[in-house]
Amino acid sequence: MEPKIAGRRTRPESGALIQAIGITKLFGSFKANDSVDLTIRPGEIHALLGENGAGKSTLVKILYGSLQPSEGEIRWKGQPVRIASPSAARKLGIGMVFQHFSLFDALTVTENIALALSDRSNRTALAKEIEKVSLEYGLPLNPASRIVDLSVGERQRVEIVRCLLQNPELLIMDEPTSVLTPQEADDLFQTLDRLTARGCAVLYISHRLEEVKQICHHATILRLGKVVAECDPQQETASQLASLMVGADVHVLSSDTPPPTSAKTRLSVRNLSLPEPHPFAVALHDISLDLKAGEIVGIAGIAGNGQGEFFDALSGERTTDRPDTVTIDGKAAGKLGVTARRRLGAAFVPEERIGHGAVPRLRLSDNVLLTRHATGDQLLRVGVIDFGGMKTLADRIGRSFDVRKSAVDPEAGSLSGGNLQKFIVGREIDRQPSVLVVSQPTWGVDAGAAAVIRQVLIDLARSGSAVLIISQDLDEIFEIADRVAVISRGHLSEPVPARSLTREQIGLMMAGLGEGKPVAKKETAHAHRA
Numbered sequence: 001m002e003p004k005i006a007g008r009r010t011r012p013e014s015g016a017l018i019q020a021i022g023i024t025k026l027f028g029s030f031k032a033n034d035s036v037d038l039t040i041r042p043g044e045i046h047a048l049l050g051e052n053g054a055g056k057s058t059l060v061k062i063l064y065g066s067l068q069p070s071e072g073e074i075r076w077k078g079q080p081v082r083i084a085s086p087s088a089a090r091k092l093g094i095g096m097v098f099q100h101f102s103l104f105d106a107l108t109v110t111e112n113i114a115l116a117l118s119d120r121s122n123r124t125a126l127a128k129e130i131e132k133v134s135l136e137y138g139l140p141l142n143p144a145s146r147i148v149d150l151s152v153g154e155r156q157r158v159e160i161v162r163c164l165l166q167n168p169e170l171l172i173m174d175e176p177t178s179v180l181t182p183q184e185a186d187d188l189f190q191t192l193d194r195l196t197a198r199g200c201a202v203l204y205i206s207h208r209l210e211e212v213k214q215i216c217h218h219a220t221i222l223r224l225g226k227v228v229a230e231c232d233p234q235q236e237t238a239s240q241l242a243s244l245m246v247g248a249d250v251h252v253l254s255s256d257t258p259p260p261t262s263a264k265t266r267l268s269v270r271n272l273s274l275p276e277p278h279p280f281a282v283a284l285h286d287i288s289l290d291l292k293a294g295e296i297v298g299i300a301g302i303a304g305n306g307q308g309e310f311f312d313a314l315s316g317e318r319t320t321d322r323p324d325t326v327t328i329d330g331k332a333a334g335k336l337g338v339t340a341r342r343r344l345g346a347a348f349v350p351e352e353r354i355g356h357g358a359v360p361r362l363r364l365s366d367n368v369l370l371t372r373h374a375t376g377d378q379l380l381r382v383g384v385i386d387f388g389g390m391k392t393l394a395d396r397i398g399r400s401f402d403v404r405k406s407a408v409d410p411e412a413g414s415l416s417g418g419n420l421q422k423f424i425v426g427r428e429i430d431r432q433p434s435v436l437v438v439s440q441p442t443w444g445v446d447a448g449a450a451a452v453i454r455q456v457l458i459d460l461a462r463s464g465s466a467v468l469i470i471s472q473d474l475d476e477i478f479e480i481a482d483r484v485a486v487i488s489r490g491h492l493s494e495p496v497p498a499r500s501l502t503r504e505q506i507g508l509m510m511a512g513l514g515e516g517k518p519v520a521k522k523e524t525a526h527a528h529r530a
């Protein structure tokens with residue numbers, strides 16, 4: 001089917017479950033949504049696609065009642081409605097599973113779900129209902145489990161069951177597979193099949209175009225706040241979908257030069273062990289790893305298996321007693337903090353963009369100073385801040401990484417998730433560090449921008465830096481890493497050449513199963529705590 005290019009006004013449609021008609025959302029004078037039309041029919045999985053900053057989250061927040069449109073109408077089963085709040089949306093029959101879960105680690109599944117329901121009195125009856133719904137939709141869960149003991153996939157099931165208990169007719173899912181192993185993603189797709197079979201519609205936001213092709217019946221594509229096309233994604237190739245989103249052909253990665261075999265070691269980790277910093281964290285066990293100039297090593301793993309703790313130990317947010325646990329370009333750095341490690345030529349991009357990678361209430365230029373004040377950029381001289389230099393640098397990063405923003409130097413928090421990620425990655429790569437440690441480099445970043453970031457990481461490595469990426473995205477690891485290691489319960493496996501493993505083998509190792517698993521056999525029973 002030829003994609004239908006938008007331009008025609010949508011009319012109220014009798015069979016539609018929900019319709020957005022001419023939705024415009026202004027932030028100041030900036031149009032995040034511009035006369036958007038969207039029609040979702042019962043029982044369909046409807047993909048909402050678009051580059052970073054295209055306006056997807058804004059539209060979804062309007063449908064879920066957490067933002068109000070500046071103009072336009074929403075019809076629910078043909079009737080105009082005002083969705084004043086998320087609780088109004090839930091009453092209508094709209095549920096939402098967010099990308100970042102809002103669960104309390106120390107509470108059980110039942111206790112967490114009870115918090116979201118108005119009638120919380122009878123816990124035994126609720127536990128029974130949870131069991132019933134989880135059985136019906138293929139979402140195995142033990143209502144008595146504490147969240148801290150669950151894998152990420154299981155936590156997502158809690159969020160889905162929480163929505164299903166309210167009998168939604170529309171379920172909105174924001175990048176649901178970005179945190180899942182391939183096996184968990186397949187299970188989720190089966191659950192979605194069961195949901196749609198009983199007439200529930202799903203609005204599905206994803207940057208993973210192959211999975212959109214696999215499971216979605218219809219797609220609406222946004223570009224710069226406007227609907228630019230609608231199509232049946234199963235009739236398009238992934239690169240056609242990407243081109244519709246971007247309005248141009250998407251860059252194809254090239255890494256023709258293999259990494260040098262006898263290059264110098266730039267980052268070395270030796271027998272790194274650290275206790276868990278708090279009861280819900282993971283201890284690191286005897287991790288050793290060498291990265292040479294010119295190579296990219298990927299660390300795969302399900303979230304919560306020590307990636308954050310490993311990142312903190314590499315970046316200097318946690319130091320060790322022994323200086324030689326971490327060596328950067330031959331200099332012992334185990335006892336050094338973040339700034340001192342940056343001075344040795346290392347750069348770090350943490351997983352959390354907001355609060356860790358950037359301060360949301362500070363402008364982009366101020367955020368530049370946060371990591372670049374000690375790295376030879378001369379932004380801070382004898383105690384005097386060079387505001388002009390900060391702005392120039394922020395502007396250069398914005399242009400090279402195509403950071404889309406609604407003002408010249410806006411607060412970091414006003415950028416869409418993917419654009420902020422491009423800015424943070426750009427800020428660190430722009431320094432040409434000799435060692436780069438980056439966690440989830442393209443999380444929430446659209447296909448076009450992800451290809452650009454991955455190419456820049458390859459180019460950085462091939463120019464002589466050592467690049468360590470910690471990523472849950474196996475496609476990403478296979479696309480750019482020269483060697484792969486898997487982290488599970490704080491143990492790191494021996495890195496092996498990426499080409500010697502299949503996706504399924506790594507998926508099993510991530511879950512603490514299969515060949516080459518990083519944990520001892522006796523530990524595998526709970527090996528996929530996340």
Ligand SMILES: Nc1ncnc2c1ncn2[C@@H]1O[C@H](COP(=O)(O)OP(=O)(O)OP(=O)(O)O)[C@@H](O)[C@H]1O
Pocket residue numbers: 027030031032050051052053054055056057058059404405406414415416417418419444445446
């Ligand atoms: N509260 C806000 N104030 C100012 N501008 C905003 C605000 N929220 C969003 N925007 C702007 O609106 C645009 C659309 O953002 P939105 O988050 O809807 O995009 P998105 O398609 O979901 O992107 P991503 O895939 O990166 O999450 C962006 O340019 C963003 O900077």
